[in-house]
Amino acid sequence: MATFKDFRNSVKPNWCPGCGDFSVQAAIQRAAANVGIEPHELAVVAGIGCSGRIAGYINSYGFHGIHGRALPIAQGLKMANRDLNVIASGGDGDGFAIGMAHTVHAIRRNIDVTYVVMDNQIYGLTKGQTSPRSAQGFITKSTPGGAIEPSLKPLEVALSAGATFVAQGFSTDIKELTALIEAGIQHKGFSFINVFSPCVTYNKINTYEWFKEHLTKLADIEGYDAQNRELAMQTVMEKEGLVTGIIYQDLETKSYQEKVPGYSEQPLSELDMNLSEGQFNDLVKEFM
Amino acid sequence: MLHQLSWKVGGQQGEGIESTGEIFSMAMNRLGYHLYGYRHFSSRIKGGHTNNKITVRPTEVRSIADDLDILVAFDQETIEVNYKELTEKSVILADAKFNPVKPEDSKAPLFIVPFTEIATELGTSLMKNMVAIGATSALLNLRTSVFQSVVDEIFGRKGEEVVKKNMEAIQRGFDMMSELLGDRVGEWELAPADGKRRMFMIGNDAIALGALAAGSRFMAAYPITPASEIMEYLIKKLPKFGGAVIQTEDEIAAATMAIGANYGGVRSFTASAGPGLSLMMEAIGLSGMTEQPLVIVDTQRGGPSTGLPTKQEQSDLMAMFYGTHGEIPKVVIAPSTLEEAFFDTIQAFNIAEELQLPVIIMTDLQLSLGKQTTEPFDYSKIEIRRGKIAFDELEPAENKDYFKRYENTEDGISTRVFPGTANGIHHVTGVEHDETGKPSEAAGNREVQMDKRFRKLEKLNFNTPVYTNAPHEDADVLLVGFNSTRGALEEVQERLTTEGVKVNHAHIRLLFPFPSEEMASLVNRAKKVIVVENNKTAQLANILKMNIGGHNKTHSITKYDGTPFLPRELENKVKELLD
Numbered sequence A: 001m002a003t004f005k006d007f008r009n010s011v012k013p014n015w016c017p018g019c020g021d022f023s024v025q026a027a028i029q030r031a032a033a034n035v036g037i038e039p040h041e042l043a044v045v046a047g048i049g050c051s052g053r054i055a056g057y058i059n060s061y062g063f064h065g066i067h068g069r070a071l072p073i074a075q076g077l078k079m080a081n082r083d084l085n086v087i088a089s090g091g092d093g094d095g096f097a098i099g100m101a102h103t104v105h106a107i108r109r110n111i112d113v114t115y116v117v118m119d120n121q122i123y124g125l126t127k128g129q130t131s132p133r134s135a136q137g138f139i140t141k142s143t144p145g146g147a148i149e150p151s152l153k154p155l156e157v158a159l160s161a162g163a164t165f166v167a168q169g170f171s172t173d174i175k176e177l178t179a180l181i182e183a184g185i186q187h188k189g190f191s192f193i194n195v196f197s198p199c200v201t202y203n204k205i206n207t208y209e210w211f212k213e214h215l216t217k218l219a220d221i222e223g224y225d226a227q228n229r230e231l232a233m234q235t236v237m238e239k240e241g242l243v244t245g246i247i248y249q250d251l252e253t254k255s256y257q258e259k260v261p262g263y264s265e266q267p268l269s270e271l272d273m274n275l276s277e278g279q280f281n282d283l284v285k286e287f288m
Numbered sequence B: 001m002l003h004q005l006s007w008k009v010g011g012q013q014g015e016g017i018e019s020t021g022e023i024f025s026m027a028m029n030r031l032g033y034h035l036y037g038y039r040h041f042s043s044r045i046k047g048g049h050t051n052n053k054i055t056v057r058p059t060e061v062r063s064i065a066d067d068l069d070i071l072v073a074f075d076q077e078t079i080e081v082n083y084k085e086l087t088e089k090s091v092i093l094a095d096a097k098f099n100p101v102k103p104e105d106s107k108a109p110l111f112i113v114p115f116t117e118i119a120t121e122l123g124t125s126l127m128k129n130m131v132a133i134g135a136t137s138a139l140l141n142l143r144t145s146v147f148q149s150v151v152d153e154i155f156g157r158k159g160e161e162v163v164k165k166n167m168e169a170i171q172r173g174f175d176m177m178s179e180l181l182g183d184r185v186g187e188w189e190l191a192p193a194d195g196k197r198r199m200f201m202i203g204n205d206a207i208a209l210g211a212l213a214a215g216s217r218f219m220a221a222y223p224i225t226p227a228s229e230i231m232e233y234l235i236k237k238l239p240k241f242g243g244a245v246i247q248t249e250d251e252i253a254a255a256t257m258a259i260g261a262n263y264g265g266v267r268s269f270t271a272s273a274g275p276g277l278s279l280m281m282e283a284i285g286l287s288g289m290t291e292q293p294l295v296i297v298d299t300q301r302g303g304p305s306t307g308l309p310t311k312q313e314q315s316d317l318m319a320m321f322y323g324t325h326g327e328i329p330k331v332v333i334a335p336s337t338l339e340e341a342f343f344d345t346i347q348a349f350n351i352a353e354e355l356q357l358p359v360i361i362m363t364d365l366q367l368s369l370g371k372q373t374t375e376p377f378d379y380s381k382i383e384i385r386r387g388k389i390a391f392d393e394l395e396p397a398e399n400k401d402y403f404k405r406y407e408n409t410e411d412g413i414s415t416r417v418f419p420g421t422a423n424g425i426h427h428v429t430g431v432e433h434d435e436t437g438k439p440s441e442a443a444g445n446r447e448v449q450m451d452k453r454f455r456k457l458e459k460l461n462f463n464t465p466v467y468t469n470a471p472h473e474d475a476d477v478l479l480v481g482f483n484s485t486r487g488a489l490e491e492v493q494e495r496l497t498t499e500g501v502k503v504n505h506a507h508i509r510l511l512f513p514f515p516s517e518e519m520a521s522l523v524n525r526a527k528k529v530i531v532v533e534n535n536k537t538a539q540l541a542n543i544l545k546m547n548i549g550g551h552n553k554t555h556s557i558t559k560y561d562g563t564p565f566l567p568r569e570l571e572n573k574v575k576e577l578l579d
Helices: A021-034 A051-056 A070-080 A092-098 A100-109 A154-160 A174-186 A208-214 A229-238 A277-285 B017-030 B076-085 B115-121 B125-139 B144-158 B160-184 B203-213 B228-241 B251-263 B274-290 B317-322 B338-355 B365-369 B443-459 B483-498 B516-524 B539-548 B567-578
Strands: A042-046 A061-064 A085-091 A114-119 A165-170 A191-196 A243-249 B005-012 B034-040 B049-057 B068-073 B086-095 B110-113 B199-202 B218-221 B244-247 B268-272 B294-300 B331-333 B358-364 B371-374 B427-429 B466-469 B475-481 B503-508 B510-512 B526-533 B554-558
Touching: A021 A051, A021 A085, A021 A114, A021 A174, A042 A051, A042 A070, A051 A061, A051 A085, A051 B427, A061 A070, A070 A085, A070 A092, A070 A100, A070 B218, A070 B244, A070 B251, A085 A092, A085 A174, A092 A100, A092 A114, A092 A154, A100 A154, A100 B251, A114 A174, A154 A165, A154 A191, A154 A229, A154 A243, A165 A174, A174 A191, A174 A243, A229 A243, A277 B203, B005 B017, B005 B076, B005 B125, B017 B034, B017 B049, B017 B125, B017 B144, B017 B199, B049 B076, B068 B076, B068 B125, B076 B086, B086 B125, B110 B125, B110 B160, B115 B125, B115 B160, B125 B144, B125 B160, B144 B160, B199 B203, B203 B228, B203 B268, B203 B294, B203 B338, B203 B358, B203 B365, B218 B228, B218 B251, B228 B244, B251 B268, B251 B274, B251 B294, B268 B274, B274 B294, B274 B317, B274 B358, B294 B338, B294 B365, B317 B358, B317 B510, B317 B539, B331 B338, B338 B358, B338 B371, B338 B443, B358 B365, B358 B483, B365 B483, B466 B483, B466 B516, B475 B483, B475 B516, B475 B539, B475 B567, B483 B503, B483 B526, B483 B567, B503 B516, B516 B526, B516 B539, B526 B539, B526 B567, B539 B554, B554 B567
Parallel strands: A042 A061, A042 A085, A061 B427, A085 A114, A114 A191, A165 A191, B005 B068, B068 B086, B086 B110, B218 B244, B218 B268, B268 B294, B294 B358, B331 B358, B475 B503, B475 B526, B526 B554
Antiparallel strands: A165 A243, B005 B049, B034 B049, B034 B371, B199 B371, B331 B510, B466 B503
16 A cells, blocks of 8 residues: 655755745545555646646646636546545635635636645745735735735635635644545545645745634533534634634535436546547437 | 529528527428528627528529528518519519518519417417418418427427417418418429438537537537537537537636646637627637647627627638737638538647647638538548547656656647656746747747747648639639628529639638648639639738739639628629629
8 A cells, every 4th residue: 555655756846945834735645555555546637837847746647738728627636537636736826816716716616626725925936926815914015005905715715606615724733734634535525625825935924823723622621523614614713713623515416427417436537538439420310 | 493492581680580480491491402501690689670581492492592582571671671582483472561662663462471469369479470371382382281290399399289270370371371362373383302311510510510520528618609519519519529618708718728628638619790809819829839729610690809709700710810919820721511611620630639739710700600501411521530649658757857748840730748757747828938838938949949840841741732613724714702702602603603703712711821832733724713702801812912923814702791692792893704
């Protein structure tokens, strides 16, 4: 059986020393090993930005697509091969700015894909512009007078879009993050995992220390029930989204694949492509 | 006796005009007639003038007829909009309900028939369409029983009573019309047909059936006119073959989802029209750069922007040629008949997989939505070719390195391996990459990979890039077109030939890479070249000149008012250029 080392490759990440993304990468590798899959049974589909490079840093099938479109590519891939484990990944710009429509609709659609967002509240690769996750007043190259728009609330968006799995992690807590990703992979349906992954170069506000001070573990909240959607929404709003753990999981709702009429149990990529002469002639006759 | 009938029914959108045309056509198809239909409609659900023009012949019909023999009108607007197409031998059948008036300069007589009144007497005014069909059959001297099987099929599930009432409506219309005609009965009788049934479908049906026959089991699409019928057909059919269609949030998702599914190993595609294609340009680049197969159908309509969403145009040519930033190899094909639409779709999937690149199937609104008869497609001609794919577990690579998915081979084509295959791990990226797919900005590698991608086009295996009917070694004129202008051009060629003009005809089916060699030889054999197309800027003529020259003898006939070319107007324009 594969260990997390088998999910390592020889490529040296081009992330800055101290970047939160290193831990996200490690957590994905550990989670994949923990759920007992082999490297070739995993595909990581990523977007564009610092975080997007993750698809090339894990020893698995990797697809580094275009900005904001990791989710449609990942969903198409999962539809083609339902036996494959598909993780989509990207940054907050990728998922909440250019790709926001795909995020909301992937959540609604509920195809069995795990989506890990590396949320650093800044545009890093383009060298420090505001992100939809930047706090109001946050000063960046593109918001010299401070960000005017309020920060997007991904957890609330996900819950109201009908998510069946919502979690949030912090990149220094690899143990918790690994468990969240593992749970996401095992969840039957779309799993949305937002991860605070600090940018040490361009975000001097939302630093490791800042998160340590502000984050609350849901595990520490007495009576928290991740299957209670109202409670989840209420807690997220009360804590202004600064929580970690499984926020909500719906264990009842079936995934998209299970709901599509006629969708093959066998991966589509393995189906016989040929129509028999009888099948073809029946189709032709319908037009006569 | 008529050797061709041109029949049109018109009224307000949402009044059942389309189904009137449908029922009439189905019955004519069952009698063995060849049909070619064209629907005029607007971008709204109810209201607005709509009409359905159907050309019927005992022999092959290639285009919409110039004139109109019978106009069935459910409102005065239908008469006003369409009477100019009528001749002195034509007739207008109009519903008494709206007190129809014959325009002063109308050459055709007006017959007023109480369609709505008769239908209401029988129970519901909805059946006025059936009364009109009955009146039509009296004009054509057809037995009303020819409609029985069609009525059974359409209304059967609503019960025997409904079938009976509808047949009664047809009979009443027939009787009333026969009485009105008096001794003119038989004047509009149509020459008999062979009784052989043919497929009767729109181009979008042929494409959707082609995708199914090509083994495509996944489609991602966003609704748009005039492409939606493709997804709608597959939503009905794919579940029977284990596949699925996802209606996405936009065309960007549609194209990228199709790329993801192709990467996963299932033949996948999307279909849209101009506005959707504009959104897909980035995905087309991704497909080209990552060498993932992608088939996209572009059903052209009037542009730019939202343009003329329900009207004919062929103005996406340059966008399909040059669309997407940077340089990628791609293939653009343009079927011109139903049979080509079917087989070219299969070819598109084969090429997309063999050459691992985007293939665009371009149609236009007239081909996509015009309903026509065609001989049943030949099963034995269906061929699936997938190119280089490693299906089974591979040997581990040296030094635990990645599989060389982008190996620099002689023909530029490297072996694909689908996720899930042991020892096939590699990286895919839209960033320039090395043979294993890892990002690489090295100048040498860039050239190697760029050349490799483009080299693949040399292996393009496309059957019949140019349809030709070019009997003359020294033609007076070469007529050139693409997509749905084929029939009108054939008609013009035939008419001019009888007048002694030496006409060659070439219809370009492979637009990119452009079939320069073949077209150059055709151009060299003609004194004049006339390129016919539905756009403002003569895009095809420019592409022709750009690729093979011939500037001084190439002329253009363009039309961009939203309507297709009719043979006579085209004939006149060609003659003007020949003088």
